[in-house]
Amino acid sequence: MVTTLNPVGAKVGSQVGRSVPRLEARDKVTGRAEYTHTMRVPGMLHVKLFRSTVAHGLIKSIDTSEAKKLPGVIHVVTIDDIMKVLPHPYYGPAFHDQPILAHEKVRFVGEPVAAVIATDPHIADQAVQLITAEYEELPAVYDEVEALTSDVYVHDQLKPAGTFADLKHLKGAKNTNTALDYQLRRGDFEKAYAAAEHKFEHEFKTQKVLHLSFEPFACICDYKDTHVTFYDASQGPSFVRTEMARLLGWPENKVRIKVPYLGSGYGSKLYIKLEAMALAFSMIARKPVKIAYTMEEMFYQVTRHPCTFRIKSGVDKDGKIVARKCEVFWNGGAYADIGPRVTQKSGLTASGPYDIDNVDINSYALYTNLTPAGALRGFGVPQLVWAYEGHTDMMARALNMDPVEFRRKNLMREGREHTTSQVLKDAPIEKVMDKVTERMNWSQPFDKGTGTVRRGRGIAIAIKAVISPTTSVAIVNVSADGSATLYCGTVDMGQGSDTAMAQMVGEVLNIPTESVRVVPRDTDITPYDMGTLGSRSLFHMGHAVQRAAEEARDKLKALAKEVGEPEGSNIPIADLFQKRYGMQAGNVIGSGIYKPDYVSPAPGTGLSPNVTPFWMISGAGAEVEVDTETGHVKITKLINVVDCGKAINPKGVETQISGASIMHIGFTMFEKMYIDGGQVTNASLADYKIPGFHDVPDVMENLYIEHEQSNGPFGAKGVGEVATFCPSPAIANAIDDAIGVRITEMPLNAETVYRAIRAKQGRPLEDE
Amino acid sequence: MTAARTITFTLNGAPVTADVKPHHNLVEMLQTQFGLIGARETCGQGLCGCCTVIVNGRAVSGCLYLAVFIDGADVVTIESLDTRDHLSPVQEAFIEASAFQCGYCTPGFILMVTQLLDENPDPTDDQIKHYLTGNLCRCATYPEVLDAVKLAARKRKAAAAA
Numbered sequence: 001m002v003t004t005l006n007p008v009g010a011k012v013g014s015q016v017g018r019s020v021p022r023l024e025a026r027d028k029v030t031g032r033a034e035y036t037h038t039m040r041v042p043g044m045l046h047v048k049l050f051r052s053t054v055a056h057g058l059i060k061s062i063d064t065s066e067a068k069k070l071p072g073v074i075h076v077v078t079i080d081d082i083m084k085v086l087p088h089p090y091y092g093p094a095f096h097d098q099p100i101l102a103h104e105k106v107r108f109v110g111e112p113v114a115a116v117i118a119t120d121p122h123i124a125d126q127a128v129q130l131i132t133a134e135y136e137e138l139p140a141v142y143d144e145v146e147a148l149t150s151d152v153y154v155h156d157q158l159k160p161a162g163t164f165a166d167l168k169h170l171k172g173a174k175n176t177n178t179a180l181d182y183q184l185r186r187g188d189f190e191k192a193y194a195a196a197e198h199k200f201e202h203e204f205k206t207q208k209v210l211h212l213s214f215e216p217f218a219c220i221c222d223y224k225d226t227h228v229t230f231y232d233a234s235q236g237p238s239f240v241r242t243e244m245a246r247l248l249g250w251p252e253n254k255v256r257i258k259v260p261y262l263g264s265g266y267g268s269k270l271y272i273k274l275e276a277m278a279l280a281f282s283m284i285a286r287k288p289v290k291i292a293y294t295m296e297e298m299f300y301q302v303t304r305h306p307c308t309f310r311i312k313s314g315v316d317k318d319g320k321i322v323a324r325k326c327e328v329f330w331n332g333g334a335y336a337d338i339g340p341r342v343t344q345k346s347g348l349t350a351s352g353p354y355d356i357d358n359v360d361i362n363s364y365a366l367y368t369n370l371t372p373a374g375a376l377r378g379f380g381v382p383q384l385v386w387a388y389e390g391h392t393d394m395m396a397r398a399l400n401m402d403p404v405e406f407r408r409k410n411l412m413r414e415g416r417e418h419t420t421s422q423v424l425k426d427a428p429i430e431k432v433m434d435k436v437t438e439r440m441n442w443s444q445p446f447d448k449g450t451g452t453v454r455r456g457r458g459i460a461i462a463i464k465a466v467i468s469p470t471t472s473v474a475i476v477n478v479s480a481d482g483s484a485t486l487y488c489g490t491v492d493m494g495q496g497s498d499t500a501m502a503q504m505v506g507e508v509l510n511i512p513t514e515s516v517r518v519v520p521r522d523t524d525i526t527p528y529d530m531g532t533l534g535s536r537s538l539f540h541m542g543h544a545v546q547r548a549a550e551e552a553r554d555k556l557k558a559l560a561k562e563v564g565e566p567e568g569s570n571i572p573i574a575d576l577f578q579k580r581y582g583m584q585a586g587n588v589i590g591s592g593i594y595k596p597d598y599v600s601p602a603p604g605t606g607l608s609p610n611v612t613p614f615w616m617i618s619g620a621g622a623e624v625e626v627d628t629e630t631g632h633v634k635i636t637k638l639i640n641v642v643d644c645g646k647a648i649n650p651k652g653v654e655t656q657i658s659g660a661s662i663m664h665i666g667f668t669m670f671e672k673m674y675i676d677g678g679q680v681t682n683a684s685l686a687d688y689k690i691p692g693f694h695d696v697p698d699v700m701e702n703l704y705i706e707h708e709q710s711n712g713p714f715g716a717k718g719v720g721e722v723a724t725f726c727p728s729p730a731i732a733n734a735i736d737d738a739i740g741v742r743i744t745e746m747p748l749n750a751e752t753v754y755r756a757i758r759a760k761q762g763r764p765l766e767d768e
Numbered sequence: 769m770t771a772a773r774t775i776t777f778t779l780n781g782a783p784v785t786a787d788v789k790p791h792h793n794l795v796e797m798l799q800t801q802f803g804l805i806g807a808r809e810t811c812g813q814g815l816c817g818c819c820t821v822i823v824n825g826r827a828v829s830g831c832l833y834l835a836v837f838i839d840g841a842d843v844v845t846i847e848s849l850d851t852r853d854h855l856s857p858v859q860e861a862f863i864e865a866s867a868f869q870c871g872y873c874t875p876g877f878i879l880m881v882t883q884l885l886d887e888n889p890d891p892t893d894d895q896i897k898h899y900l901t902g903n904l905c906r907c908a909t910y911p912e913v914l915d916a917v918k919l920a921a922r923k924r925k926a927a928a929a930a
Contacts, residue, residue, distance in 0.1 A: 035872065
């Protein structure tokens with residue numbers, strides 16, 4: 001509650017910087033938090049999907065007659081039925097390339113081809129088993145490098161959505177799988193590389209992994225002829241509203257997206273996932289419908305981008321990197337989703353946190369016949385860091401230089417131009433690296449072990465530019481009793497944003513965070529936000545929230561003046577409203593909007609003097625033990641250090657670092673979608689292992705430094721992704737240090753490591 | 769689909785009946801017939817622990833436990849641990865130690881930790897980790913859960929002493 005106009009004893013920093021427990025904690029520990037997947041609305045029907053069994057093919061026929069006969073089945077739907085209610089049934093954030101159900105062609109195994117709408121999910125499931133389809137199979141392309149030059153084309157013609165200027169030239173393009181070719185050109189790479197004393201060239205790969213949120217994808221759509229409501233597990237309700245309105249040809253105000261608690265997202269629940277299907281099915285059924293995935297279906301919706309990264313560096317005689325070329329191939333799967341943005345935005349920093357005068361970057365978004373790929377906690381950057389930090393270590397080793405000293409010689413420093421030409425500011429790269437090496441005791445001798453268990457240590461550092469430009473809007477409402485309510489579209493999917501935003505309101509209004517109510521996301525009520533993604537929310541929405549709270553505070557002061565209070569009055573807020581309206585009535589409403597300045601990368605060179613409002617910096621150090629007889633790797637120590645600008649909620653920052661890093665231990669050590677002929681062969685939690693209690697390193701430190709972000713709200717910046725960047729290469733570098741074996745493709749499981757050991761010994765194991 | 773059968777059992781201390789079909793699992797029955805949404809199906813294979821329910825005093829995977837077998841049983845869910853004024857010591861400890869993020873797996877963890885502390889009021893780190901290997905958290909709040917278990921153990925001891 002805002003008690004009085006100028007509370008006595010209120011001080012700056014009373015709310016910001018506190019480890020406030022999550023505002024929604026009670027709902028979560030009592031099992032009463034409602035998620036879309038467990039939600040029901042009266043009269044709703046259930047949907048199950050019939051999916052493609054071939055990776056690439058023409059649909060010859062779909063037989064739904066037996067399914068239709070099953071009692072309890074209301075409709076069996078194919079694209080022909082959908083086109084009667086939505087004549088242009090294609091959607092997507094970057095390209096309008098994805099049909100609501102497969103249209104004439106299928107492009108990946110698992111693509112939805114038909115749907116059963118039934119009174120009961122088990123009946124729908126049973127009916128799906130009665131559907132059959134015939135395909136004329138076409139050759140398929142799975143590998144991202146092959147896709148660049150293959151004569152197998154996933155799409156006959158490219159259909160950019162029109163949202164992004166750098167995709168417009170691809171409209172109508174044929175005979176290509178390239179959904180974006182981002183280029184950066186700085187200095188003269190060829191000349192500098194030719195003249196370099198030492199030349200290095202390596203190739204790294206990352207495997208296909210997925211988010212695997214514990215709340216599987218779910219969406220309920222309740223279509224009425226005059227308006228439509230979605231209950232949606234979405235990280236970006238504003239985008240869902242815009243895109244559904246576009247499909248319907250309706251104004252946005254007839255489309256309502258409500259977001260219950262989200263059982264996490266990590267980037268998977270962005271843009272359009274089940275919403276377009278749910279809309280079409282509810283229009284056909286004229287009833288509310290629910291789609292709720294099983295674990296197996298999660299493997300056929302969206303994954304992280306596999307990637308091949310060819311990196312080449314020229315180094316002078318003093319160990320200074322003078323030239324670098326990066327060719328990055330992103331495996332986007334069958335539909336572009338946000339892949340072209342991943343390609344461009346991560347492409348900006350593909351050359352790493354190093355000061356290099358001559359850089360060429362080519363970053364290609366490629367279509368293949370696999371499950372589509374999208375953003376996963378890092379927007380491509382973890383894949384890049386895997387490559388450039390492995391490359392850095394390999395060069396240091398070859399040059400016989402200490403990996404830390406080699407980095408120190410080449411680090412980009414504040415005041416210098418970043419590769420993009422933006423002057424680097426609020427990016428404490430060296431400070432982060434120093435903290436990592438201090439906690440690793442890097443300057444001390446290290447026992448590398450003897451016999452069959454060898455020990456090693458490695459580090460990595462990384463940079464990311466937050467995506468730009470994006471917009472956030474917030475509203476702060478002070479009621480007549482002095483209680484404050486925040487309306488913002490940032491989706492709290494577990495990262496603690498509701499609490500952090502409430503802390504900012506509390507700080508401005510001088511009230512306890514716990515008294516601020518954060519309204520659940522509902523596009524009829526909460527204003528526009530670009531999306532909860534890319535670590536952008538604390539910075540962008542934080543600015544909007546701060547501005548909204550400041551406007552509310554200023555309006556309260558104006559109201560005091562209006563009712564004749566003297567300057568400096570400390571009238572209770574409730575009395576202020578009483579005086580003005582004669583009873584407990586009225587509101588004071590402040591609003592705030594934030595969009596950072598931005599200059600688009602120049603076509604051709606990819607350079608921009610203002611490409612991002614803030615940089616994310618992190619580092620990691622790992623110590624490992626490698627069993628040379630089995631290839632088993634044990635991570636004995638993991639140090640994570642990030643820059644957070646200012647910790648709005650210190651405990652929240654620590655849990656973000658810890659969670660992000662452990663998740664990436666999974667991606668580093670064992671997670672992988674195994675694919676055979678386009679078919680995922682381990683689509684279950686039994687076969688796709690994720691980190692559990694025993695995968696957490698015995699010694700793990702999650703540290704942050706507070707290097708004030710000068711343009712950030714309260715000096716803060718986002719930290720949701722930053723700790724994902726470095727664990728993978730730090731661990732691989734430690735393995736190399738232990739046994740002299742370099743692994744360039746994850747996961748670093750015992751088989752991979754043992755194969756690499758045997759290959760190095762000149763007696764490689766046979767392939768499977 | 770085969771016909772429903774009526775079963776009787778005790779749910780969070782109260783006698784209840786439910787109409788269940790042979791293929792309904794415990795999670796589905798709790799959600800659709802009793803509006804209890806704290807047990808959730810994630811992996812559907814009994815591996816993640818999100819669906820944990822206490823049946824006759826033992827934690828089971830509600831996604832694999834057929835509802836018909838509940839006939840005559842004593843069922844306890846996460847929704848029974850708190851009252852209007854009080855959270856259980858384990859629930860309090862999870863909040864204070866920040867031992868969850870998205871919260872989807874949290875009820876399962878809290879039920880398992882409660883059972884652990886009933887059996888072993890003062891577990892070591894290794895015992896905690898071993899006991900909770902069947903509970904997975906994709907947000908990876910494992911270090912915080914470890915802290916929460918130890919904090920809960922202290923809270924329960926303090927409450928017993930008082």
